[in-house]
Amino acid sequence: MKKTLLGLSALLTISTAAAQGTITGAGASFPFPLYSKMFSEYKAANVNYQSVGSGSGQKQILERTVDFAGSDNPMTDAQMKDAPGKLLHIPTAIGAVVPAYNLPGVTRALNFDGPTLANIYLGKIKTWGDPAIAKLNPGVTIPPLPITVARRSDGSGTTYVFSDYLSKVSSEWKSEVGTGNSLQWPVGTGAKGNDGVAGVVKSTPGAIGYVELVYAKQNKLAFGAVKNRAGKFIVADNGPASAAALGVVIPNDTRVSLTNSANANAYPIASFTYVIFYQDQKYGNRAEAQGKSLKNMLTWMVTTGQQYNEALDYAKLPANVAAKARTIINSMNYGGKKL
Template sequence: MSADRLKKLNATLAAGGLGALLVFGQPAVPARAADVTLAETGSTLLYPLFDIWATDYARTHAGVHVTTAGTGSGAGIEQALAGKVQIGASDAYMSDAQARHYPGIVNVPMAISALTVNYDIPGLAADTHLKLDGPTLAGIYAGKVRMWDDAEIAALNPGVTLPHQGIVPVHRVEGSGDTFVFTQYLTFSTPAWENDIGYGTTVAWPAVPGTVTATGNAGVLQAIRQTPYSVGYIGISLHDDIAKAGIGTAALKGYSGEFLLPTPETIAAAAASLGPRTPADERLTLVNAPGAGAYPLVNYEYAIVSTRQADPQTAAAIRRFLLWAIAPDEANEKYLDDAHFIALPAHIWVLSHDQIETIR
């Protein structure tokens, strides 16, 4: 984050009466807590960033150790609700039913991320960037669009030579926030998908012959790379691995009708469009956000945490760690850049801060 951006954010926070909480972007809390181990598990999209946070935090905050595991967003939510971990990482927010049943659990955005739709079509240059939209992807995953040269795909990609080969859909097998975001895109753009399938961390996928399932983002990437003519969805934190694998990335049709790639600018445009509508509990989808230049597969990355911890020492350690992780300073922005995430806008930072402060 540039000095000007940091100054602007701190000014925004100060205007809201929170300026004293930051000194060059850091929470005004003691650097050391008594010996505490915090367990985090969940999102494989968020895992690389949480792992970096945990490693660096242990290096600079003696006495606190954060364990991390990429088990899928569904497991992250479930284990946080069951009290088996202190932090459940998730690309999806808790459902309304879960929120009603567990009123002491908060959904805290830590960063803003995105999904990519990727494919392996032999002979098609990786930089071609096929254009795809929600109805076409819904048709592929419902088994109604079966060939790469199908009329629906060809109409979106005039001038591109498409092979007469069967499409192999790839999807996650475990409860996944990536599935939640991807199926929201299909639901919001395709009435038939909304009526028959819907969205969630798990869904009743249609039985399409040849479908491949995989665990985690790395598993989906491997499945696509090893399966000619396949297509799937992958968290953007694997951007560098996707590039190394040489597979294609689709330009997706957004709410405005533009076909867009996930870039810091298009992700930020989606967040800027819907961020002001974010409620106090921060459970809000950023998928298919309105506005020019808004990439459609964007989401908050959540820490799912109980506000009622076993003891004050653990609660204090969680608060300090989470506040440190979202602190708007240059070190944390580098972590976000490396994972291809973007930082929370100032007003969302305030909401996340306020939720973190309820952890006791």
């Protein structure tokens, strides 16, 4: 009898897991540490998220091969016009992109400003001994190593955020390179993912690379303060990242840029990271239960799931933004029927 009960218990466990199904997502590496934690804590469904870059995530949601995409930049109207259904965006966190570097013997965080970062990535500043860097860091002895520029090789929302900021602070960057997930880089060693860029910086004395804050911290990389619009050098942290959203008009669809904020206490290279999904969940062979499961998970991410943001160096959503996200989620339907 005992053996029979154990067998029945095992069958019930398997049946429950099958009923829950699996929610699949793919995209940005920027929020991957946060999503890994969130999805391990979320018990109502199995969630499989692949960190493949924002560009790949956007492609997969357009092709409907995943339930949701992760992206650090919202898709444009032009990108969405060929989608087979209406796409929605919700932010899940605010993160910071930092200039991480490897300079042996330098123990104080360096200062950077937008034009200097742009000129490094334009290939105009080639060594750490350049006067532009020295001027921003009086009293700091910086080894005059050649600069190895590290950047993303894949379609990347982190690249979009960084290049969006550079386009706002450097007219030369804006005209010569511009803003995007994938760029024609003037210089640099390419690597895949935030983890790939962090790896190049960690292993290369003289390297600099732009990575999401948590990747710099996890890899024990030095990262610099960046001068904001108010003229203050700000070190990235949850508070300064959150301040980037203060005073910004958040549209109802939440698609907005937070870089180069006018807030005096804001870190200037900050961004929402988004989840992208279809409003009408009735497509392909999807059952209504799958759409409902996705809706429940998204609601959890912008409510209960927010408790995991700050410990992993992401800022929580401001209350007004979380409210807009819930409104968007509540507009989901299944063939016109409210989920």
